[in-house]
Amino acid sequence: MGKLVALTLLGAGLALVGERLLAFRQRTNVSREVEPVELQKCHLIEGIETGSEDIDILPSGLAFISSGLKYPGMPSFAPDEPGKIFLMDLNEQNPRAQALKISDGFDKTSFNPHGISTFIDRDHTVYLYVVNHPHMKSTVEIFTFEEKQRSLIHLKTIKHELLKSVNDIVVLGPEQFYATRDHYFTSFFMALLEMILDLHWSYVLFYSPREVKVVAEGFSSANGITVSLDKKYIYVADVTAKNIHVMKKHDNWDLTQLKVIQLDTLVDNLTVDPATGDVLAGCHPNAMKLLLYNPQDPPGSEVLRLQNILSEKPQVSTVYANNGSVLQGSSVASMYHGKLLIGTVFHRALYCEL
Ligand SMILES: *[C@@H]1O[C@H](CO)[C@@H](O)[C@H](O)[C@H]1NC(C)=O
Ligand SMILES: *[C@@H]1O[C@H](CO)[C@@H](O)[C@H](O)[C@H]1NC(C)=O
Numbered sequence: 413m414g415k416l417v418a419l420t421l422l423g424a425g426l427a428l429v430g431e432r433l434l435a436f437r438q439r440t441n442v443s444r445e446v447e448p449v450e451l452q453k454c455h456l457i458e459g460i461e462t463g464s465e466d467i468d469i470l471p472s473g474l475a476f477i478s479s480g481l482k483y484p485g486m487p488s489f490a491p492d493e494p495g496k497i498f499l500m501d502l503n504e505q506n507p508r509a510q511a512l513k514i515s516d517g518f519d520k521t522s523f524n525p526h527g528i529s530t531f532i533d534r535d536h537t538v539y540l541y542v543v544n545h546p547h548m549k550s551t552v553e554i555f556t557f558e559e560k561q562r563s564l565i566h567l568k569t570i571k572h573e574l575l576k577s578v579n580d581i582v583v584l585g586p587e588q589f590y591a592t593r594d595h596y597f598t599s600f601f602m603a604l605l606e607m608i609l610d611l612h613w614s615y616v617l618f619y620s621p622r623e624v625k626v627v628a629e630g631f632s633s634a635n636g637i638t639v640s641l642d643k644k645y646i647y648v649a650d651v652t653a654k655n656i657h658v659m660k661k662h663d664n665w666d667l668t669q670l671k672v673i674q675l676d677t678l679v680d681n682l683t684v685d686p687a688t689g690d691v692l693a694g695c696h697p698n699a700m701k702l703l704l705y706n707p708q709d710p711p712g713s714e715v716l717r718l719q720n721i722l723s724e725k726p727q728v729s730t731v732y733a734n735n736g737s738v739l740q741g742s743s744v745a746s747m748y749h750g751k752l753l754i755g756t757v758f759h760r761a762l763y764c765e766l
């Protein structure tokens with residue numbers, strides 16, 4: 413009897429895995445080819461060869477670019493090299509990327525930067541918050557940026573029970589931020605199973621020194637997060653569900669969902685165009701090519717623009733699309749005065765003038 417029950421359970425379990433695996437294949441659609449959308453004045457940025465996962469641009473036009481992410485299941489062109497933060501001044505005629513010096517007193521050898529976010533306080537001090545994965549754990553590192561020395565001074569490491577598998581961060585006050593947890597499980601195998609079974613256990617949390625709490629949950633894999641220009645709304649990309657959640661921010665930092673915008677591409681990171689308030693999304697049109705990297709048939713890149721995101725019918729248009737011949741695995745796109753920077757998980761970065 414016991415054996416029969418066990419066999420039935422095993423059968424049911426396998427059927428569930430099979431069904432979810434099929435759904436997973438559909439979600440990570442392998443066969444979708446990219447219709448190219450070219451931009452006239454673009455070039456790859458010299459010196460960035462191992463990813464440009466996240467980009468954050470200051471109102472002054474200084475762009476921070478995180479590079480060298482090592483992430484389970486993703487390719488890396490320099491698996492033994494520590495990650496870097498590059499700086500680019502978009503006011504220059506031909507902006508160049510320069511790796512920032514990082515102060516001592518911080519373990520630079522295990523630096524593995526992921527999402528970044530800048531914050532400027534009342535004294536005009538610029539802070540850079542970096543999601544870090546030293547030895548595949550998750551911390552948030554706070555640096556101050558010294559413009560004259562072109563360096564980052566390490567101030568503090570934040571760790572917390574809820575800050576696990578952190579992907580992205582958006583800082584809204586001194587040591588006050590929202591962060592996304594892209595997987596519930598921290599081991600690679602369990603995280604993969606979580607993705608295939610589509611458990612929706614991923615969440616957004618709010619962190620401050622006084623209070624840490626989950627403010628939105630039920631995501632398949634919450635990834636990029638950013639804030640509207642008026643700071644009233646939070647946008648969260650659910651990468652494996654291929655959608656963007658528009659959430660209202662309350663005074664107590666809680667979030668309530670207003671709507672979900674469904675797209676046909678895996679949405680990685682989001683930024684807001686400071687000139688228009690439009691949302692720019694760095695997307696992965698073919699996820700399987702990203703997971704099973706083949707340089708002969710590389711993953712493509714896609715940047716979408718969402719206009720009037722709060723309206724009944726937001727307009728979605730493709731700003732840039734490439735099959736991987738130029739740029740592979742775009743994760744983020746950021747605008748500054750008609751200049752567009754497109755970053756990637758592990759490949760290069762593209763600079764365009766619109
Ligand atoms: C993948 O996408 C293409 C085009 O969008 C569609 O024709 C095809 O049926 C999809 N395949 C799967 C397995 O969902
Ligand atoms: C995504 O973009 C936002 C806004 O520029 C930034 O704060 C965040 O760190 C980025 N994260 C990732 C994972 O690319």
Ligand SMILES: *[C@@H]1O[C@H](CO)[C@@H](O)[C@H](O)[C@H]1NC(C)=O
Pocket residue numbers: 448709735736737
């Ligand atoms: C990708 O696009 C380029 C240029 O548009 C084209 O030459 C190349 O054949 C395409 N590659 C694939 C694998 O479709």
